[in-house]
Amino acid sequence: MPILDVDHAKSIIVIKRSMSTGYAGIQNELFTNPKTSMFFTDAKKGLAALIAATKEYVNQL
Numbered sequence: 001m002p003i004l005d006v007d008h009a010k011s012i013i014v015i016k017r018s019m020s021t022g023y024a025g026i027q028n029e030l031f032t033n034p035k036t037s038m039f040f041t042d043a044k045k046g047l048a049a050l051i052a053a054t055k056e057y058v059n060q061l
Contacts, residue, residue, distance in 0.1 A: 012036040015046040 006012050012035050019038075021027055030036055039046050 006030065007033065010035065013039055013050065015039045015041060015043050015050075017042065 007030060012030065012033060014031060014036055016038065017040060019031070031038065039050070041049070
């Protein structure tokens with residue numbers, strides 16, 4: 001599995017259902033990063049919503 005250096009990004013969007021630790025039981029430091037926005041939803045529906053909103057924004061430019 002590739003490693004993504006998202007901590008170097010200008011802004012971060014994390015799609016999760018909740019703030020639970022998940023299978024490994026380890027807290028993810030990325031979730032408390034000031035650049036991180038949490039989007040609590042189903043991943044498939046949430047990503048579709050983000051794509052639609054981005055397309056709408058770009059079309060308004």
